[in-house]
Amino acid sequence: MFHLGWFTNFMPPKSWRTHWGGHDAEEWATGKFYVDFAKSLERACFDYIMLEDSLMVPDIFGGTAEVELKHSLYAPKHDPVHLAPLLASATEHLGIIATMSTSFYPPFMLARTLATLSHLTNGRVGWNIVTSSEHRSAQNFGMDELWQHDSRYDRADEFVEIAELLWDSWGDDAVVMDRETWAYADYSKVRPIDFNGKYYKVRGPLNTLPPKHGRPVYCQAGGSPRGREFAARHADTIITAAAGIPAMKEYRNDIRARAERFGTFLSRGGIPLDQEYRPQRLHHEDHPLEWMKNHSIPGFVGCVKRTNALHGKQIGAFHAPHGDRGPDQSRSFQDSGSR
Numbered sequence: 533m534f535h536l537g538w539f540t541n542f543m544p545p546k547s548w549r550t551h552w553g554g555h556d557a558e559e560w561a562t563g564k565f566y567v568d569f570a571k572s573l574e575r576a577c578f579d580y581i582m583l584e585d586s587l588m589v590p591d592i593f594g595g596t597a598e599v600e601l602k603h604s605l606y607a608p609k610h611d612p613v614h615l616a617p618l619l620a621s622a623t624e625h626l627g628i629i630a631t632m633s634t635s636f637y638p639p640f641m642l643a644r645t646l647a648t649l650s651h652l653t654n655g656r657v658g659w660n661i662v663t664s665s666e667h668r669s670a671q672n673f674g675m676d677e678l679w680q681h682d683s684r685y686d687r688a689d690e691f692v693e694i695a696e697l698l699w700d701s702w703g704d705d706a707v708v709m710d711r712e713t714w715a716y717a718d719y720s721k722v723r724p725i726d727f728n729g730k731y732y733k734v735r736g737p738l739n740t741l742p743p744k745h746g747r748p749v750y751c752q753a754g755g756s757p758r759g760r761e762f763a764a765r766h767a768d769t770i771i772t773a774a775a776g777i778p779a780m781k782e783y784r785n786d787i788r789a790r791a792e793r794f795g796t797f798l799s800r801g802g803i804p805l806d807q808e809y810r811p812q813r814l815h816h817e818d819h820p821l822e823w824m825k826n827h828s829i830p831g832f833v834g835c836v837k838r839t840n841a842l843h844g845k846q847i848g849a850f851h852a853p854h855g856d857r858g859p860d861q862s863r864s865f866q867d868s869g870s871r
């Protein structure tokens with residue numbers, strides 16, 4: 533048993549360069565191309581589509597944004613959060629993972645957005661938890677530089693804790709909808725979280741319903757030791773770009789060992805990603821197109837099952853599309869790790 537995920541982003545399809553690109557190349561920003569894409573993935577029994585994101589226009593090559601914009605490499609890039617409900621309304625089972633950065637969202641806004649999306653997608657939304665890795669992004673949010681690498685992950689740990697507390701600030705039986713007493717919610721079951729941590733202070737409670745299944749599915753791509761620790765601690769599914777089979781095995785074994793310490797279990801599963809991943813360590817002298825031609829890195833997806841279920845609730849679950857297996861055999865992430 534293995535899982536399939538597709539890694540992509542909300543950008544112009546590369547077919548715009550060709551004579552056969554059709555209307556999709558011009559109208560990608562309507563989302564219709566991605567709706568069609570998501571429906572095809574569902575037909576092909578994929579578990580999820582993962583929408584990468586970043587928050588800047590890079591100017592790493594030659595000190596200008598010319599190459600990036602000329603070849604639409606990193607921009608324009610639209611917000612996957614708003615694409616997610618479109619994809620969900622056109623599909624039934626596909627998980628839809630949107631990227632949201634813990635360095636720039638306030639925890640309350642992120643928890644609220646994902647709770648809203650959880651209902652709009654009928655429990656099929658996932659969160660690709662990134663800490664961001666470009667100073668250019670930080671400069672769009674009032675900072676000169678990002679926080680130091682490991683400190684971003686320390687903040688992210690606290691961020692996830694707050695998001696989970698907020699999602700849990702509505703008790704399971706808080707919504708009563710009692711037509712006799714005209715009580716929609718029982719106020720005594722909706723409680724402030726009064727979080728006062730090292731980095732954040734959040735009162736709560738959340739002003740949305742709690743997400744379906746308690747929380748969304750978490751995706752992560754930790755590469756450094758601290759990043760791997762974060763991924764092993766939190767993620768339900770981990771994506772990575774490893775150069776070759778030995779590197780993939782090393783990554784899997786390392787994550788597995790780390791995950792066991794957190795009471796999680798790494799199940800098998802791997803697929804090539806749809807495109808080469810271009811890490812930020814791109815040197816200034818490397819032309820991005822040349823670099824991409826010379827660095828084809830196979831990707832790998834591992835699925836992690838959390839055994840320490842959140843507050844006793846079932847974690848967010850994407851149901852694998854039925855395909856030819858029939859509805860009764862559809863599986864969620866919750867089930868899948870045990871096989």
Ligand SMILES: Cc1cc2nc3c(=O)[nH]c(=O)nc-3n(C[C@H](O)[C@H](O)[C@H](O)COP(=O)(O)O)c2cc1C
Nearest residue numbers: 584585631662664665753754755756759771772773
């Ligand atoms: C396949 C893959 C997809 C990623 N997608 C994103 C993304 O959408 N947004 C982002 O800011 N970072 C993304 N990253 C970067 C990771 O979040 C992380 O910063 C990177 O893997 C380096 O890990 P480290 O910070 O632990 O060294 C991605 C990484 C990989 C390998």
